[in-house]
Amino acid sequence: MSFNDWHEQQRVTEFLYHEARLLDAHRWAEWLDLFTPDGLYWMPLVHGQTDYLNHASLFLEDTLLRSMRVRRLEQARAYSQQPMTRTAHVTGNVSIASREPDGITVASTLQVLEWRKGDPRSFGGSVQHTLKTHGDGWRIQMKRVELINCEAPHEALQVFL
């Protein structure tokens, strides 16, 4: 589905870039505020997964769990954050997946380089942002990140991608 105009394209892509910048900068509080109260951060365990209630996931975090993760990352004795995880997000291939009366669903492609210690890790996959209109912007009702290697064994995933 194509953008209505250049202005809409710019607003949508800038929203995604802003979200990615908050993650890379560890500006967690501002990132948490991007979600609706019922918002979900979801990383499926298998390709094409549609059910997160009756199937395990890599991440399935509501407001409580997102907040708890951020609190943990900021603890002095988070030994697995010595050093802290650093990420570099690149977002591309942004398009409108669908339009709803109260918002839009945006599809994009994501690449993230992550480093904590040892060798850097790279992640890639497709992302779907379900955005609800909020003032003159949006709030995220669902961010679904499907890694191309979601079924593979992983070392610990500590930060949001």
Next chain:
Amino acid sequence: MPTTSTTLAADTPPHALVHGDRVHKRVYTDPAIFELEMDRVFGRAWLYVGHESQVPKTGDYFTTRLGREPVIMLRHSDGEVHVLYNRCPHKGAKIVPDGSGSAGKFLRCLYHGWTFKCDGSLLSVPLRSGYEDTSLDLKDPQNGVRKLARVATYRGFVFASMVAEGPSLPDFLGGVATSLDNFCDRAPEGEVEVAGGVQRVIQRNNWKIFFENLHDTVHAVATHESSWRAAKEEFESMPEGTPKPFEIVIVDGNGEPLEFWEKLELKGYDGGHGYMEGIFTPPQDPISLAYVAALEASQGAARTDEILRVNRHNTIVYPSCSPHTSFQQIRVIRPLAVDRTLVEIFTFRLKGAPDSTFQRALKYTNVVNSPSSNVMPDDLEAYNRVQEGLGSDGGDWVSLQRAAGRDQPLPGGCSSNGNSEMPMRNMFRAWAGYMAAPKGQE
């Protein structure tokens, strides 16, 4: 008894690296010891393969790794579950790809089209006449896909052993068979099934470090400070009177003081197995009450009470898996290298229980055991620092001495208080027993 400064000769036999209440660092760091473990421990013990529910129909298969062997668990047309080496007898190709699926009515090798029945026996080869008057006898059962020497099932849980001689599966399980019983008894229909996918985590540490941590209560308050504090802070930020959410209960519990853990009795059984007793507290949330009602409707109140009184934290089935009966999961431990371990987390559905029971088990899996767990990364960091620290010349021995000499004997094992290092000593007793005898001397 050697002193702590003793340096062992490089040719010390492996079982001599275990001194009862301490072990030499080489058991965790020496690649040659790891290879010997593959032969003598994993090449001999009953190893957990999978659950029958993963291969419901004829031809259904599931692949895994036992020791260093790639294997296939599959369902034959007679209903039996077989465990075969995933290796074609012709050129050696892995016959089925890693993962699970259906082979149809028979196995067919991708390379030259040799076919086999689902019990591994040879069905057909192309150019059969080419083998006439050669040394290859196609009628010899040895020329099928090789089976594991022994396969046995305990209430749907499939185990295999690579040697023909040794204790039967029930004798091997000994005192932890009751954990597998309780795992199934908790289902209103008395059976469980694997569901909801499998999570896989890579650890950068020796497999034994993970096993030891399963009954290491003393690490919880120290290692998990970041997650239990985060959970407590999260709960404190909620409005006064909010019932403590499940997601917080299962994370902030690690912040309990050492006196709490001391009261949780540990049991250790021959073979390195064991479990940790929990303290029975009747659950009162709506999901638990609906589950108890379903169990009572099927089993009656008295039997339900008896089943739920068996309240255990991690069980250890040494050296291949750890069932958690009350959260319906089995963690399967697969050593990949001396310093690399794969842990696979399978969640089970209790047949006859409400969907909400299974969904809560998945929540436990997602929050506590998935690669994104808030609890596990600090464990993995600790294991990795142990692995890296043990490479140092700063010391040769690892202490297992807490509460040594105070274990209480039990039939087939012993018990201790929750803070004892008895489980580690018990696992190394079994380990030394396996390692003392060369392969072929079962």
